[in-house]
Amino acid sequence: MLPALSFSAKRACRNMTSMTENDLKLVLTDVEKKICGLLNDYADVYNSKHPNSKPLALRITGGWVRDKLLGHDSHDLDIAINLMTGEQFATQLGDYLRKNYQKYGVLPNNVHKIDKNPEKSKHLETATTKLFGVEVDFVNLRSEEYTEQSRIPVVKFGTPEEDALRRDATLNALFYNIQQNKVEDFTKKGVQDLKSGILRTPLSPRQTFLDDPLRVLRLIRFASRYNFIIDEEALKEMKDPEINAAFGSKVSKERIGVEVDKILQGSDPVLGLSLIQQAHIENVVFALNTDPDLAAFNRKNCPDCDKIEEVYSSGHFNHHLLEVVTEVQRFVKQWPSLDSQVKKSRDFEKFFLLSIVLLPFAGLRSIWTLKKKTNNTISVAESILKDNLKIVKGESAQIARIVDTNSLYVDVVNQFCANRDQPAFGRSFVGTFLRTYKGTWEIAHFTSLFDQTLQNHKMANQYYEFYKYIYEQQLQNCHELKPLLNGKEMASLLGMKGGPWLGKINDRAIPWQLDNPRGTKQQLLEFVKSILTEYV
Structure with missing residues (x-):
């Protein structure tokens, strides 16, 4: 709901329109100049010691180059190396720094190696260290080869072209050659796509997404962050059932949760949700526990199982999500107090959006463990948030309460408006109810009102009167009320x-x-x- 692109980013795109990659010059910060100067010096020393070998070449890759060209600061420094692994390079660079402390005034931090995890699309180990107070990742250029029998690639040392082509989008495949001080566009489309605001995969979208389905969510995140357009062919392939199924076998819930959180905390989360709906991956993003044994147990023993599956399989959830993204921005603008809260707090906006998105699961419960026979069910909304999106337990429980008490909120509003002149429906009636939300009653209020709006129920006046009474009676923070006597x-x-x-x-x-x-x-x-x- 905030502007998708800053003024400086828009201006940066306009300034690029007449440029080729050879014309593009990046403005480095003082720290970036120090880092690049150090890396240049080390490369010169290394190459002078190996005159008969292929020269060492160092490039900054990916998001840093993109953000620099868009006029944004970036702290995402990924250095690609052509001759050795990231760990080997970082270790050798550390030795060089120790020998030349007087020149650079900095000692190397410990090198932390992030191991590869091919089953979850982490195909190569990365070395991380700090230079001049900035965290820097080192990894070798690589190529990836996939077979039809496996979605786990064979990873090899690669050329800059091969490394660029394996990336999620052409505008994320731009490199900055440190030694030559220039931007390199090995896909031949990255600079133009960045100028045009188009997210296009370097290779065919189908191959790109089957190789790593998380790229679907990454493209959606970049589209919602920059208000860019996803290429039509890519958007079409996102809907492929085989790609949808590949999420379960290739991508961890943690990685899905990270991408979704970035979408919801980004510049235009509604656009992100719209693209999730268009790609028909709402069943992946907002999935229930996918453990096969637990799913089978639920099918046999969970009373709500058929209703839960119906929400997904009937298309009801996708249709509801379409209604959400179609109506929510207009709805927010109708209510100045809500509009103010959304603009003021990303967390408020995130809670509100998740609450209205998950309304189809209100009141439904699933079995979360095979080990207990009693107290073994959980709110479906809470399970989706906690187990799939990896949102912390406290936040998941708060949002789930908003979802699951939606019909109760309607009843309370109706009771209040019908009986507001009676003492029994005054401050204690309203305040006791609001306290159950532990500070999130306003999100519950507008979630419930939004649901009533979608159902074409004419209750705006009742909700307005209820909301007005809360503030007139200074009950908005009643959850903080402590007993006069402990x-x-x-x-x-x-x-x-x-x-x-x-x-x-x-x-x-x-x-x-x-x-x-x-x-x-x-x-x-x-x-x-x-x-x-x-x-x-």
């Missing part, structure tokens, strides 16, 4: 020992305080005495 004080003043009665009394104390916002400790104590015989 349990120890209460027992002491009553001359009694603590016990189960005390918790029940405290449950009555908060509603009393809500109905008596100026009440004193003594008045609360008198109220407690009046109801004490009900609990002791």
Whole structure:
């Protein structure tokens, strides 16, 4: 809901329109100049010691080049090496720094190796260290060869062209040759696609996505971040069922969760959700637990299993997502308080979007473990968020509560509006209900109102009156309300020992305080005495 491209990025694209790759010059920060100067010096020393061998060439790859050309700062420094592995190079560079400390004034940090994990599309080990306070990754140029029998590639040392062609998008395949101080476009399309704002795969989209299905989500993320257009052929291939199925066998939930979080926290998350809907990968992004044994157990034992599967298989979820991305921006603009919250807080926007997206699963539960026979179910919304998108447990539970209590929120609004002149439906009625959301009641409010809007229920006035009352009565932060008397004080003043009665009394104390916002400790104590015989 924020502008997709900054003014400087738009201006950078305009300035590129008449340029070729040979004309493009990058403006380096002082730290980047130091890093490139060091790498140039080391390459010169290495090449002077190996005059009869192929010269060492160093390139900065990927996102750093793209962001620099768009006028953004970037701290994503990936150095590609043509002659050795990243670990070998980083180790040798560390030795060079130790011998030349007086010249550079910096000692090497420990080299951390990130091992390859081919089953999850991490096909080559990477070495990470810090130079002049900046984290830098080193990896060799590589080529990848796939067979029809396996989606795990054979990885070999490659040429710059081969390394560029294996990447997710042409505009992410641009290299910066450190020694020659120039941008290199080995796909021959990267510079033009960056100028035009088009996300195109270097190789055929089908091959690119089958090789690594996560590239589907990466292209969606870049499209939503920069307001770029995904090439029509690529968007068409994203919908292929075989590519959809490949997510389960090739991509970890953690990697899906990282990409989705970046989409939701990005410049235009609604565009990202729209592309997820168009690509028909909502079943992948918002998947339930995919463990085969647990899925089979659910099919036999979970009462809601048929309803859950119906949400996915009937196309209802995809249609709902289409309604969300079609209506949500107009809806937000209709409510200034919501619009303000969304613009002010990315977390608020993320919670709100996830809540309205997951509404089709409201009230549904699935079995989450084979080890327990009781208390073994979980909200489907919470499972999707926690187990698939890897959102932290507390946040997942909060969003799931908003989703699962959607119909209850409607009932409370209706009860309040129908009975607002009666004392029983005043501050304590409203405040006690809001406290159950632990500070997220506003997201629940607009989630419920959005759902009513999608269903063409004319309830805008009721929700407005309910919202207005909350602020008029200063109940918006009622979840922070603490008892005037804590349990120890209460027992002491009553001359009694603590016990189960005390918790029940405290449950009555908060509603009393809500109905008596100026009440004193003594008045609360008198109220407690009046109801004490009900609990002791």
